[in-house]
Amino acid sequence: MNKIIVCIKGVPIPGTIKVDSETHTLKRESLELILNPNDRVAIEMAIRLKEIYDFKVIVISMGPPNVIPILKHAYALGCDEMILLSDKIFAGSDTLATSLVLAKAIQTLSPYSLILTGLKSIDGETAQVPPEIGALLEIPSITNVKKLFKQNGFWIIIRENEYGEEELELSEPFVASINSHTFDYLRPPSLKRLLEVKKIEPVIFTANELGLSPEQVGLKGSPTQVINIFEKKIEAKGTIMEGSPQELAEKLIRILKTKDLI
Amino acid sequence: MVLEEVKLENLEKGHILAFGECYKKMIHPSSFEILTPLKEISESLRKKLILICLTASLEETENFEDLKKCLADEIWFILNPELKDFKDDLWARVLAEIVKNSRPYGFFFPATIIGTSLAPRLAGILKLGLCAHVNSLELKDNQIIMARPTYGENVIAKLISKSVPVMATISLGTFPINYKNKEPLIKKVIFPETFSWESKLKIKRFFPTKKKITKLSAAKVIVAGGRGLKNKENFQKLFELAKLLNAEVGATRPVCYEGWAEEERMIGVSGVTVRPKVYIGFGISGALQHTVGMENSEFIIAVNTDKEAPLVKIANVAFITDASILLDILIEKLKTMK
Numbered sequence: 001m002n003k004i005i006v007c008i009k010g011v012p013i014p015g016t017i018k019v020d021s022e023t024h025t026l027k028r029e030s031l032e033l034i035l036n037p038n039d040r041v042a043i044e045m046a047i048r049l050k051e052i053y054d055f056k057v058i059v060i061s062m063g064p065p066n067v068i069p070i071l072k073h074a075y076a077l078g079c080d081e082m083i084l085l086s087d088k089i090f091a092g093s094d095t096l097a098t099s100l101v102l103a104k105a106i107q108t109l110s111p112y113s114l115i116l117t118g119l120k121s122i123d124g125e126t127a128q129v130p131p132e133i134g135a136l137l138e139i140p141s142i143t144n145v146k147k148l149f150k151q152n153g154f155w156i157i158i159r160e161n162e163y164g165e166e167e168l169e170l171s172e173p174f175v176a177s178i179n180s181h182t183f184d185y186l187r188p189p190s191l192k193r194l195l196e197v198k199k200i201e202p203v204i205f206t207a208n209e210l211g212l213s214p215e216q217v218g219l220k221g222s223p224t225q226v227i228n229i230f231e232k233k234i235e236a237k238g239t240i241m242e243g244s245p246q247e248l249a250e251k252l253i254r255i256l257k258t259k260d261l262i
Numbered sequence: 263m264v265l266e267e268v269k270l271e272n273l274e275k276g277h278i279l280a281f282g283e284c285y286k287k288m289i290h291p292s293s294f295e296i297l298t299p300l301k302e303i304s305e306s307l308r309k310k311l312i313l314i315c316l317t318a319s320l321e322e323t324e325n326f327e328d329l330k331k332c333l334a335d336e337i338w339f340i341l342n343p344e345l346k347d348f349k350d351d352l353w354a355r356v357l358a359e360i361v362k363n364s365r366p367y368g369f370f371f372p373a374t375i376i377g378t379s380l381a382p383r384l385a386g387i388l389k390l391g392l393c394a395h396v397n398s399l400e401l402k403d404n405q406i407i408m409a410r411p412t413y414g415e416n417v418i419a420k421l422i423s424k425s426v427p428v429m430a431t432i433s434l435g436t437f438p439i440n441y442k443n444k445e446p447l448i449k450k451v452i453f454p455e456t457f458s459w460e461s462k463l464k465i466k467r468f469f470p471t472k473k474k475i476t477k478l479s480a481a482k483v484i485v486a487g488g489r490g491l492k493n494k495e496n497f498q499k500l501f502e503l504a505k506l507l508n509a510e511v512g513a514t515r516p517v518c519y520e521g522w523a524e525e526e527r528m529i530g531v532s533g534v535t536v537r538p539k540v541y542i543g544f545g546i547s548g549a550l551q552h553t554v555g556m557e558n559s560e561f562i563i564a565v566n567t568d569k570e571a572p573l574v575k576i577a578n579v580a581f582i583t584d585a586s587i588l589l590d591i592l593i594e595k596l597k598t599m600k
Contacts, residue, residue: 019417026417037519095382096391124412125532126394128382131350135386140351140462143379156466161375163286166347167467174462181521223391223425227407230418232550236575238562240582248581249591252563253599255579259540259561261483261507262599 003112004046004055007102007133008039008074010067011123019231026229033063035070038118042178044186045148046116047078053150056080058109062090062101068202075197076189082202089207089214094222095124099132101217104210106137114155115175119144130177140174146182263320265339265450273338273364273451277310278303279427280334281357281371281380284317285348286470287324291439292372297333298437299399300370306401309367310335313446314360316353318346329448331441337448342459347468348376349461354383359457361388366427368406373431381431391423393430395531397554411531411550418550435479435535435555478510478527484538486512486529486556487522487585490545490566496586497522499593500544506596512536514552530555545585548573565589 010033018027046057059074061067062085071082085105093101106115115134120127127143134141146165147158157168160179207217214220241251256262280300283290297311304311313334319341320326329337340356357380361369369384371377373395385392398409406428412419423429478484485504487497500511513523515530529536530552541559546552548564548571556562557576564577565585574580581588 017417094391095394096385096389099386120532124394126382126392127378128385128392128394131354131379131382132386132392134350135354135383141379141383142350142463144375161348162290162471163468164471165469166465167469169464169466170462180519181525223389224393224421224423226419227422228420229412232411232418238576238578238580240569240574240580242582245583245587245591248583249588249595252565252581252588252592253595255563256507256540261509261540262596 001054001056003109004049004057005106005109005112005115006039006042006046006057006059006074006079007115007117007129008043008059008061008070009036009118009121010034010061010063010070011036011121014122017123019229031066033066033070035073036118036121036123038120038122038178038180040118040186041180041182042116042118043074043077043079044183045178047187049114049148050078055113058083058112060085060102060105062086062093062098071202072197073189075200076193077187078190078193082200084202084204085210086204087207087217089218092219092222093217094224095126095128095132096223097217097221099129099136100221101207101210101212102129103133103136104212105205106133108210111173113172114148115173117175117177119177119180127177130175134175137175140170141176142168142170142174143177144179145176146179148176265320265448267450267452268338269452270359270363270454273360274310275365277312277364277366278307279360279364279366279369280311280313281369281377282313282315282329282337283372283374283376284315284323285376287322289315289323289325289329290372290374292374292377292434294328294332294439295435295437296370296372296432298440299432300368301333301440303368303399303401303406304335307367307404312366313337314340314357316340316345316356318343328441330445331443332446333440333442334446337446339448339450340453341450342453344459344461347465349463349465350379350383351463352459352461353380354387356453357384358387359453360451361427368428370429371431373433378431381429385429390425390427390429393421393423395433396421396430397433397436397531397535399430399432411554433531433535478512478529478536479534481510481536481538483507483509483540484512484529484536484556484559485509485542485544486514486546487517487544488514488546488552489516489520490547490585491517491522491589492545492586494520494522496589499586499589502593503589503596506593512541512556514546514549543573543577544589546573547571548576
């Protein structure tokens with residue numbers, strides 16, 4: 001059966017990351033990770049394509065073992081197989097090193113039809129991994145895709161950019177990152193699958209199993225490096241106005257008048 | 263126009279390259295923006311700043327005159343009919359050849375959709391580091407240090423890239439466009455006969471955007487809304503206010519994700535950077551993600567229930583109240599005044 005591979009990421013809950021002002025390292029208030037919301041859309045796309053064309057959907061993620069519940073969530077949504085790429089030496093990987101790990105794992109799943117991803121993660125927000133995977137696997141990469149369907153043995157794709165929408169035709173395999181507003185409806189997990197997934201675990205691959213050395217991944221394998229992180233401190237500088245909304249509206253209008261807006 | 267021709271293998275080496283996005287008969291203004299910080303860097307490093315443009319032909323470019331006054335020392339055109347459409351794989355291969363033959367010290371892209379599709383593909387081909395959505399560039403001991411907000415929070419990361427060329431995409435609207443008097447030297451790069459212009463992508467049709475492109479980055483007055491407005495209906499009232507004040511409507515990231523506003527209206531790291539004369543934020547707490555995109559506004563007004571909200575702190579004047587209620591009253595009062 002033809003395969004769709006969906007790459008997903010576990011991200012920290014928004015608002016739980018702080019900087020330790022002394023060590024300049026990230027403090028995580030919670031180790032709990034959530035499914036990157038943009039990847040939810042890629043999963044939905046994969047499942048809709050599975051329903052039309054009878055694909056097997058394989059969901060894959062690189063991360064620590066606390067990503068497992070997220071993979072299981074993807075299974076409950078309709079994905080068929082779960083793969084976790086997990087190794088201590090993966091820690092600190094930048095987008096290139098991450099893409100290398102994903103590409104290595106994806107190679108072992110060949111042949112496959114499509115690789116789908118979300119547009120970007122909400123923590124790193126780089127959107128770089130999908131084109132990097134495409135380059136490493138030497139297959140086309142298309143970003144910000146809104147529609148995908150088959151026609152006469154080719155895939156037809158609609159993607160969006162600043163200029164408008166483009167309709168493309170290409171052959172599989174390729175990588176596509178999916179536009180985050182593609183669907184009005186995202187299905188909930190199925191109860192049957194939620195029960196099923198309690199009894200199964202994702203397949204785990206380590207660096208060794210993927211044929212990756214410590215020089216290729218993690219901090220060592222990452223050309224880009226964070227040399228400093230800091231929290232932006234803001235000191236109050238302006239005037240604070242309090243009172244009833246009526247009074248405040250009057251005051252605001254007076255300010256707008258001084259700015260020649262009225 | 264007759265251009266000086268230079269063979270791919272004879273390209274000058276070791277300079278700073280910037281990607282000039284020529285598409286649909288326009289040079290995207292963001293390509294001129296990124297030249298502003300790069301000009302300083304290249305001068306300090308005593309290197310040339312070179313704009314790299316891929317397009318089918320020069321004839322149809324509407325804002326070609328802007329190119330002649332841009333900050334680049336040279337412009338290298340790669341011209342081929344196959345470059346009429348943006349084909350990620352072909353464009354990245356063309357740029358990879360440029361990099362291999364000119365061995366630049368840095369290669370920078372505007373963070374447009376094309377820029378952010380192309381730069382990582384090129385980085386992947388050449389196995390290079392790439393920093394995303396950089397909004398500050400500085401030199402320290404001849405090393406390029408880049409900064410960007412990250413984790414969608416109030417965290418700023420400073421980054422370096424150990425691979426050469428140093429690569430980054432630069433946030434849109436972050437730098438002003440500057441011009442100079444001296445015309446850049448414009449060259450045409452001749453690729454060898456053996457280079458294949460084939461792509462696995464076939465662009466069948468193009469539907470130009472029907473949406474009126476918001477002129478946020480050029481707006482004099484911006485009324486922006488955040489989650490504090492509670493729902494889409496309240497957010498919609500900003501458009502009424504904008505009409506009364508001759509303003510543009512901006513939004514925060516969460517609000518765009520909720521679908522209250524189109525993504526084109528997003529101000530901040532993943533959206534546009536604005537510098538209006540007056541910015542009014544309704545129900546915006548002011549995560550760094552948003553504030554980096556508007557903190558250079560001339561006059562900032564915040565409306566929020568939370569006195570401790572970051573936007574309240576950076577505002578020139580803050581009104582501590584429910585933003586949706588104040589918005590209603592404000593619109594009513596302004597209507598009666600007209």
